[in-house]
Structure formats: C-alpha cells, structure tokens
Amino acid sequence: MSHSEAMNSYSIVAEGLTKRFGGAHALDGFDLTVREGTLCGLLGPNGAGKTTAVRILATLLRADGGRATVAGLDVAAQPAKVRQVIGLASQEPAVDEILTGRENLVLWGRLYHLDAKRAARRADELLEQFGLTEAAGKRIKHYSGGMRRRLDLAATFIQAPRVLFLDEPTTGLDPRNRNEVWQAVRALVTDGSTVLLTTQYLDEADQLADQIAVLREGRVIADDTPDRLKSSIGGDRLDLVLRDQRDLQEAGDVLAAFGPPVADPDARRLTAPVADRMHALGQVMRELEAKGIEVEDVALRRPTLDEVFLKVTA
C-alpha cells in the first residue's frame, strides 16, 4: 500500500516504531493501522508498551525509530498540526481541583482558542452530554472519581477531535459510570472520529472495538476484528461441569480427542476447543455416559477475548 492511500483511509498509521528507556525496549517495531471512523482497542499486559505507543502518537514522546502519521500528519515532523486534531485523556484525570467543573471546561475551551462565549456554550453542552449539569458549579475536589473521569473525557471532546487517544479511560469506574463513558465514546465514533483506546478490560474492548491489537514486549502480536480473533484460536469451546471432582481426569481424556482440555478443579469444570460442534457434543456425551461420569452442565460457546488474550500473550 502506498502512503497516499494510507492517508486517505487510515487515521493512524504506525510503522516500525521503536522506543528505549535506558536499556529497555518499550516499543520494539510497533506497527498499527487504524481505519478512519473506527475504534481500535490496544490490549496488552502491564509494561507491554501501550502507554508509550499512545504518547508517541499523541506527540508527547519522540520515537527513536520508525514513523507514524495521525490524520495524515507526521507526528514527528508536524506535531503542532497533529495537536489541532487530536484529543488525549491520560490515566490520571488532568483536572484542576480548585476550579468548578464548568470553569475547567471553559478554561480548556479557551486554550483551544474558542472565544469566551463559545467556550461557555461548549462547556454547557458537554456537561449535559456527560451528565454533569447538576455538578457544574461544584469544585472538582467534591467530585467522585467517576465524575472527575467524565469531566476529563469531556475536555477531550471540546473540539470533536478527529483522532482521540484514551489511555485506560474507565479504570476505577463503577459499571454505571463505565457505561456512560462507553456511550459517549460510541457517539463520537458515530460522528466520524477515530479512537485508539488502551484498556485492561477485555469486555471493554469487546464492547467498543472494531479492531483489537494485542501488544506484547513492544510489538503488536495480534491485530484483527474481535470476531476473527476469537475464531483464530480455533472454533468453539465445549464447557463441561462434572458432578464429582474425581472424574476430572477421566473426562479430560475423553475431551483430549478433540483438543487439549483446560481443567478448573474447584469449579469441577473442563474446557476444550472443538472443531465440529454438534458431532463433538454428541460423542462426548455418549462416551461420558458409557463411563458412568455424571455431568451437571454442558455448554457450547464461542471463545472469549480472555482466552484469545491468554493464548497470544502466553
């Protein structure tokens, strides 16, 4: 693919980014392309380089090697232009404790060079959108963690950024607050923004992402749609819950004919990948019955992202 093509259809293009801190490689050949108007979830264990990647793409850090464009602009050569079209929410809400919620948003709006009137109007719109209208006049030091996070996110929405970077936007939020953040992010993607979101919550990536990139030791080791990633680790999963823990070994031998079983002794559960679902289900049940092994529950299901994650990062 030529670069001009990439600029038209991709909002984020990273090619072979490297970054060292001291002797350690934080990024070691990081490649990623994210299509315009989609949300990419960046997953990876702690220390895999997620935050470093985001900071390079958001012009906060310079890469040692490789190149990257955001909205078609080179992050190293045109950082000032990149800053015009991006929004960034870091892990810590960057809000001013002593100002009120509304004053914070007006302040950031003014720094995006809106005039006083427009900054005030935009602040009110965002307070409404993020469910903070009632708390608008309260100082941030009286806000809960979830409210701070929503206000911080609201600040990144001031300009309806073309590309939004969210570094663990829902860490520490309760489910209701998390849902509100998700809705706001979805609305932004619907309006045409591109979002790169790092998260430790696989269900968050599953809920929001059109594309998931899994990072390990500074490289992308898996990159696809959530559905295809799940299929990539081999078809469906057969879950068995046995009545008696002592049967685990024998039942495991039966399942091993289809795929390597994983046992969870405390839950008396066995899980194995199966290729031909109905055939496998019938045969496993017949053999267990013949051996006199009692089954409490049985289920066929698609792999979860957790299983993808554990498999590819192992």
Next chain:
Amino acid sequence: MTHVLSDGWVIARAHLLHWVRNPAAILSGLLYPIVMVLLFGYVFGSAMAVAGAGENYREYLMPGMFGQTMAVGITTTLIVVTTQASRGVTDRYRSMPVSQTGVVLGRAIADMAGSTLELTILIACGMAVGWSWHNGPLNALAAMGLLLLLRFSLIWVGIFAGLKLTPEAASASWMIMLPLTMVANTFVSPAQMPGWMGALAEWNPLSATVAACRQLFGNPGFAGESWAAQHAVLLAVAWPVAITLVFLPLSARAYRRLSR
C-alpha cells in the same frame, strides 16, 4: 505565536482564581514572614548586636525579610510545576494547540502577581513595626523593583528544577531554601560569620539584593569592606540577569526533553 499572550492570560487567570478560592494558602504563606519579623524583630533582635545595624534592628531586618520572602517564593513555582507534571496537566497542555511559551508566561504572571502581593503586605507589616524608607518614594520603588527582579529570575530555576523533581521533593525544597537565605546578610552581618561562611554570604545573590535595598531604602547596614558589598546595586541587577540567562534556556530545554 498569535496565541502566546491570550493563552498566557487564560492560564494566569486560572492560577489567580486559586487564591481567590483558597485565601488560606496565601495567608499561611504570609504568616511565616510575619512571624519571623516578630521573632527576629523583638525576640532575638533585642538580644543581638548586629554589626552596622544601628539602633533599631528592625530597620536592618526588614530588607532582609523582603529578600528572603522573594527567594523562598521559588518553592511556590516548584510545587506548582511538579504537581502539574505529575497530574497530567502538563501532558494535556502539550497535546493541545496551546502556545508552550504562553503556558510559561501564564506561570510567570501568576508567580509575579503573588509575590508582588506578598511584598506589599510585608511592607505594610514592616511599617507597623517601625520600619520605613528614608530616601524618597523613587528609591523605594527601585528597591522593590530589585526584589521582584530576583523573584523573576528564580521562576526559571523553579521551572527547571520542577520538571526534574517529584512533588514530594519539591515540598522538601523549603528546607534547603531556608539555610540558603540565612547564609547571607538577611538577619546578621556576614562580617560576624566565620571567614569562609562570611565570604559565601557576601557573594550570595540574595545578599546583593538585600544590601542594595538597604542602600536604596536608606536603612542601616549596607556598607562593607568587600567588593561585593560596595557594588551591591550593580550585583543586585547582575545576579538575577545572569540567573535568568542561564536558567531560562535550561528550563526551555528541560521542557523539550520531556518528549525524550
């Protein structure tokens, strides 16, 4: 470039709003020099014979207090800079189309406004304990200008160090600043210190500002044998200019190096 002034003003105003909201912070900052004036003016001062201080120790003391307050003001800069860096505020500024010069300008405006207010209140406090200037208002204004010039030069030291330190270290910096402001002519004459320490005190940039202020205010105790003491006004300009020339580029470089 067009946004330097407007961004600087927006940021300065947010800082200034902090004081309006949190006057306790400014009051506690002021309480320290006022307590020191009372302690040194009445408790220690009455038992001390300071060479060249004349009859009224408080006439000698006040310019020292003004100078010390300006010097210790660096901790305000330090704490704000480190706190903003650790809370992600600095990162947000850097990811926005904000003029980076404007961010620093806003910081400088807020710090200078704060120190001007502190100095004004401290001067009133000095007058209440019997201090005053004797060489007319123009010389007095020149002295205040020198005090604020010292404070201005220390903004850049504060930004440079603030980008390298944690907020915890910045809070502890006060403990280093205090002795640095005392090995000077602030409270006693360097002539009475051990030789090596006296030399250090003579050449302390703070001493130059304080001696120049005593001279301009017409307070006792500015004269001395050393070259430094005899050229106090010259040094009171030269030191801050030199500090600014060194630390302004250094702080700009430290800021750029955040992206390393």
